[in-house]
C-alpha cells in the first residue's frame with residue numbers, strides 16, 4: 001500500500017519503531033523534558049525562540065483551529081478570513097458557530113489571491129486576519145508577504161493555519177510577523193494523526209492571558225500554557241505520537257531543514273514534469289504549494305480514477321470534496337516516498353485515465 005494522500009501520509013521507519021516499546025508513565029520529569037526538547041526543536045523549525053510558547057492538544061487540526069479562535073477572540077472582535085476553499089470555509093463556520101463577527105475574502109477555486117482582493121478591506125477595521133496559508137483543498141499557496149504586510153499596515157494580528165505548508169514549503173513566523181501558527185501531526189511531520197500544535201507570539205500570549213475564560217474547558221489555553229512550563233498538559237496526551245515526534249525531529253535535524261524541504265520540492269517538480277509529459281492537466285492559474293499537485297480531468301470522473309488506483313494497485317491519491325470531486329484529485333509529496341514512486345504513479349494515473357476514457361466511449 002502506498003499513500004499519496006495529504007495526511008496521514010506514508011510514515012518513516014524511525015517513527016513506527018517507537019511502538020516496539022512500552023511508553024513510560026507521563027506525569028514525570030523525564031516526560032516533561034522530552035516534550036520540552038521536542039517543542040524547542042519545533043520552535044527552531046518555525047523560526048522562533050522557545051519560551052513556553054508552543055502548546056499541544058490531543059485532537060486533530062480542526063480542534064486547534066477552533067480552540068485558537070475560542071481562546072484568542074470574542075464577539076467584541078472582528079476577523080477577516082481568506083476563504084478560498086474548504087479549509088478557509090471551515091474558519092468561517094467556526095466563527096459563525098461561536099458568534100464571532102467576520103468578513104470573508106471569497107475566492108473561486110481557480111483564482112489567485114492578489115492585492116486587489118484585499119483592497120476593499122484596507123479601510124475597514126479588524127482584530128486579526130485568519131488564513132490557511134496553503135489551502136489544501138485546491139493546492140493554492142497564498143503569498144505570506146502580501147498578507148503579512150497587510151496586517152502590519154493595519155496593525156492586525158496574523159493567525160496562520162500552516163497545517164499543510166509547515167515542513168513542506170519554507171515557513172518563518174518571525175520573518176513574517178505571524179502571531180499564531182497551527183499545525184498537526186499527520187501532515188508535514190508525517191506522524192500518526194492525533195496531535196495538533198499551536199505556536200504563539202508574545203503579543204498573542206499577552207492577549208490570551210487577558211481574555212475572559214474561554215467557554216471550552218478541555219481546550220482552555222491558559223491551562224495548557226501553565227502546564228507546558230513543566231512540559232505537561234492538563235489532560236492525558238497521545239504519548240505515543242510525542243515519542244514519534246522525537247524520532248522525526250532527529251531525522252529532520254540530521255537531514256537539515258533546507259534539504260528536507262528540497263527533497264519534497266524534488267519529488268514535487270519531478271512529478272509535475274512527468275505529469276506534463278504524459279499530458280495530464282495541472283491547474284496553473286494560482287501558485288501551488290510543494291506539498292501537493294492537483295490534477296484536473298475533463299472526460300473522466302476523477303473519483304473513478306481514485307477508486308481504480310486504490311482497488312487495482314493499493315495506491316491512494318487524495319480525492320477532492322464538493323464540486324471538485326468529479327473533476328480533480330490531489331497527489332501529495334510529503335511523507336516517506338521516493339522520486340521513483342512518483343514515476344510509477346504518473347504512469348499508473350495515465351494508464352487508468354486512458355482505460356476509463358476508452359470504456360466511457362464504448
Ligand SMILES: *Cc1c(COP(=O)(O)O)cnc(C)c1O
Pocket residue numbers: 007060061062063087132134135136161162163164184187
Ligand atoms: C488537514 C488540514 C486541517 C485539519 O484537518 P483535521 O482533519 O482536523 O486534522 C486543517 N487545515 C488545513 C489547511 C489542513 O490541510
